[in-house]
Amino acid sequence: xxxxxxxxxxxxxxxxRALDKAHVWHPFTQMxxxxxxxxxxxxxxxxxxxxxxxxxxxxxxxxSLWTNVHGHRHPRLDAAVRAQLDKVAHTTLLGLGSExxxxxxxxxxxIAPQGLTRVFYSDSGSTxxxxxxxxxxxxxxxxxxxxxxxxxxxxxxxLSNAYHGDTVGAVALGGMDLFHAIYAPLLxxxxxxxxxxxxxxxxxxxxxxxxxxxxxxxxxxxxxHGHEMCAAVVEPLVQGAAGMLLQPPGWLRRVRELCDAHGxxxxxxxxxxxxxxxxxxxxxxxxxxTPDFLCLAKGIxxxxxxxxxxxxAERVHDGFLxxxxxxxxxxxxxxxxxxxLACAAAIASLDVFEEERVMERLxxxxxxxxxxxxxxxxxxxxxxxxxxxxxTGIELVRDRETRESYDMALRVGHRVTLExxxxxxxxxxxxxxxxxxxxxxxxxxxxxxLVDATGEAIRAVTERGxxxxxxxxxxxxxxxGASGPAGA
Numbered sequence: 001x002x003x004x005x006x007x008x009x010x011x012x013x014x015x016x017r018a019l020d021k022a023h024v025w026h027p028f029t030q031m032x033x034x035x036x037x038x039x040x041x042x043x044x045x046x047x048x049x050x051x052x053x054x055x056x057x058x059x060x061x062x063x064s065l066w067t068n069v070h071g072h073r074h075p076r077l078d079a080a081v082r083a084q085l086d087k088v089a090h091t092t093l094l095g096l097g098s099e100x101x102x103x104x105x106x107x108x109x110x111i112a113p114q115g116l117t118r119v120f121y122s123d124s125g126s127t128x129x130x131x132x133x134x135x136x137x138x139x140x141x142x143x144x145x146x147x148x149x150x151x152x153x154x155x156x157x158x159l160s161n162a163y164h165g166d167t168v169g170a171v172a173l174g175g176m177d178l179f180h181a182i183y184a185p186l187l188x189x190x191x192x193x194x195x196x197x198x199x200x201x202x203x204x205x206x207x208x209x210x211x212x213x214x215x216x217x218x219x220x221x222x223x224x225h226g227h228e229m230c231a232a233v234v235e236p237l238v239q240g241a242a243g244m245l246l247q248p249p250g251w252l253r254r255v256r257e258l259c260d261a262h263g264x265x266x267x268x269x270x271x272x273x274x275x276x277x278x279x280x281x282x283x284x285x286x287x288x289x290t291p292d293f294l295c296l297a298k299g300i301x302x303x304x305x306x307x308x309x310x311x312x313a314e315r316v317h318d319g320f321l322x323x324x325x326x327x328x329x330x331x332x333x334x335x336x337x338x339x340x341l342a343c344a345a346a347i348a349s350l351d352v353f354e355e356e357r358v359m360e361r362l363x364x365x366x367x368x369x370x371x372x373x374x375x376x377x378x379x380x381x382x383x384x385x386x387x388x389x390x391x392t393g394i395e396l397v398r399d400r401e402t403r404e405s406y407d408m409a410l411r412v413g414h415r416v417t418l419e420x421x422x423x424x425x426x427x428x429x430x431x432x433x434x435x436x437x438x439x440x441x442x443x444x445x446x447x448x449x450l451v452d453a454t455g456e457a458i459r460a461v462t463e464r465g466x467x468x469x470x471x472x473x474x475x476x477x478x479x480x481g482a483s484g485p486a487g488a
Contacts, residue, residue, distance in 0.1 A: 009038070013053040016041050040421070045072030048439050048446055050426060061420070061427045061450050063439045066240070068303030069275055070352050071441040077302050080348035084341050093121065093338045101338030104346050108309060111281060111350070113290035116311040120330075121338040125271030125297035126165025128308035129233070132267045132293040133169045134332055135316060136231040139265075142328050143319030148263065156188075157221065157232040157264075160202070161195040163241035164233060164269050173233050176242065191225055193218050195239060196247045199384040199395065200403065215254050226262030231292070233267040236283035237388055240272035243433040244386045244393025253287040265292040265316075271308070272391075275299030275349075276359055276440050279366055279389035292316065302349035307342035362440050365447060366390060369436075372451040379455065381462035392436040394454070396462065406432050412461060419457035425450055427457075434458070 009017075021035050044051040048071045050058050060068065070077065084100065091098050105119040120131050133156065143149030158164070158173040165171070166179075172187040174180040175195070180187075194202040196214040203213035222229070236252050239245040259266040268291035273283040277299065280286050284294070293316075297308035322328035336342075352358065366389055373385050373392065383397035396412055398404045406412045413429025420427045427450075428435050438450055 007054050007056060010054055013041060016053060047071045047073070048442055057424065058421065059425045059446055059449055059453075060439065061425050061454075062435060062437045064303050065298075065428075066272055066277070066437045067298040067301075069277075069299040069440045070302050070349060070356075070358070071439050072303075074302065074352065074441075076352050076355075077304055077345050077348045080344045081304065081341055084344035088340055090336065090339055090341070092335070094333060098338060098340050098343070100340045100343035100347060104338075104343040104350075105309075107347060107350050108296075108311060112294055112311050113282065113284055115290055115313050116294050117314055118312050118317045120310045120312070121343075122308040122310065122334050123306045123336055123339075124165070124308050125269075125295070126167040126170045127334065128271060128295040128297050128310045129164045129173070129267070129269055130167045130169045131310040131332065132233070132295055132312075133173075133231070135310070135312065135330060136265045136267065136293065138330065139316055139319045140230055147315060147319050149319060150263070153228060153230040153264075155191055155225065155228050155230060157191040157193060157225075157229055159195045159234060159239065159242075160192050161197070161239055161242035161245060162233070162235075163239070164235075165271075191221060191229070193221055195242060195245055196251055197245050198248065199386070210248070212248070214248065215251055218251075218255060219258060222258040222262050222264070226258070226264060229262065229264040231265035231267050232259055233269060235269045235271075236273060236289070236291075237278050237286060238273050238283070238391050240391065241430060243395065243430050244388075244391055244435065246386050246388055250287070252284070252289055256287075256289045256291075259292075267291060267293040267295065269295045271295055271297045273388075276353070276362060277389050277391050277437065279359075279362065281353070281359060300349070301342050301345040302352070304345040304349075305339065305342035306336070307339065307346055358440055362390075365440075365442060365444070368444055368447050369451070372447060376451065376455045376458070379458055379462070382458065390436075390438055390440065390442070393430070394434040394436070394458070396432040396434065396458065415461045416454070416457045419460045420453050423453035423456060425453040425457075427454055 017039055020039055025031065026034060041053045042050050043053045048060055050060050063069065093101060101121060108119055109117045122128050122131055140150050140153040156173060158175065160175040162173055162175040164173045168186055171180050171183055172190055175192055194214060194217055232255060234255060237247055256266055268284050270282055274296050275281065284291060292313060294311040300309060301307040320328050320330055369390060370387055373387060376382050376394065377385060380400060381396050382394060383400055383403055384395040386393045398406045413432040413434060416434055417427055417429050434454060436450060436454065
């Protein structure tokens with residue numbers, strides 16, 4: 001098995017590529033480009049590595065889209081799924097209970113911020129947020145006043161660069177025109193707060209000259225609209241899909257205080273940041289915040305099976321308790337809600353967190369990653385490096401002095417991805433922000449490989465294509481075994 005090398009494609013690979021191009025519509029992918037390239041097709045995995053159909057091994061530098069926290073084929077998780085298969089693969093939670101879903105709910109309630117005792121299962125990050133929106137809205141429409149119900153509260157607050165998923169309610173919260181603008185006629189109106197973004201401050205501030213306008217701005221929105229807000233929805237500490245935007249210390253805590261003062265629910269979307277990726281099990285822990293809703297997915301099952309959970313408090317749950325004829329039931333569900341296989345994998349993942357002291361052992365890895373990332377700051381087209389835990393965004397710019405971005409047509413981030421792949425590492429761009437999000441099980445040697453390969457890839461692309469047109473960058477997306485989705 002080779003590592004990152006370009007090898008001749010086998011007949012089996014060519015057959016799979018042809019079938020893929022004939023039938024599969026890939027997410028977040030410009031299919032015109034995909035059909036012109038030679039897609040990388042993953043056939044197997046081991047530890048922190050993915051293996052393609054030609055036997056080439058790659059470091060999984062984005063933990064299979066931010067999910068695979070313990071690495072691939074972890075014996076503990078594999079055994080749990082196999083054992084559950086010997087019992088039952090799926091049974092509905094509509095009118096029935098199931099052993100794994102019950103045990104997992106109890107485990108989640110025990111480790112979540114205090115007071116989040118009720119668990120509603122779904123199957124993706126988008127649906128976990130959608131569930132929180134619908135519960136919060138319905139609560140205010142029907143709950144009695146002594147529980148806090150207020151039918152006048154119909155609006156949601158979210159951030160200007162928000163991404164909370166692709167279902168219609170989650171899209172309404174979104175603030176990324178690239179993903180959301182075309183659906184505007186389908187969406188409900190939301191209040192938008194400016195995202196904290198220290199590198200490209202929306203208030204025109206520079207580093208060292210911060211007046212904390214991002215906090216004052218949110219305070220003003222609450223002062224003017226707090227009485228009509230149902231909930232504020234935020235990704236704690238890091239806005240992932242927005243380009244790894246880091247919130248300044250105290251920002252999340254202040255939003256919690258404002259929600260309390262104005263009677264507004266706080267929804268913490270920890271789909272991306274949860275399960276260790278910011279350096280604590282849940283990002284909210286770092287500011288001592290307990291949200292009213294905690295949305296979980298991605299890493300919840302260790303990256304094994306689709307699963308999501310929305311946690312909330314007893315007070316919210318009590319707002320739905322009534323006689324049958326009062327119709328205060330939460331009429332929402334998913335066919336595979338609380339799937340036993342996924343829940344078994346999630347329980348095993350929580351066991352691994354405890355037994356292998358994952359969070360304790362992660363801290364020196366975070367420090368090593370930070371130290372190695374410092375070596376990239378001198379690259380002439382690295383504008384900013386943003387890191388929280390293992391979540392990293394490296395923003396590439398045409399001109400570092402002016403912070404001018406590259407022309408979208410150059411697809412610089414995509415080409416850096418392809419160059420990194422030639423060096424045996426899978427990374428993924430968000431535009432021209434290179435995202436590194438390795439499994440928590442990454443080793444010191446793999447951290448070095450991840451950063452070195454990314455740095456070499458950035459240098460290879462930007463030094464030959466930073467000032468001109470496409471000539472210096474042409475052809476990289478046709479490399480055998482080294483192409484893939486363009487990313488956002």
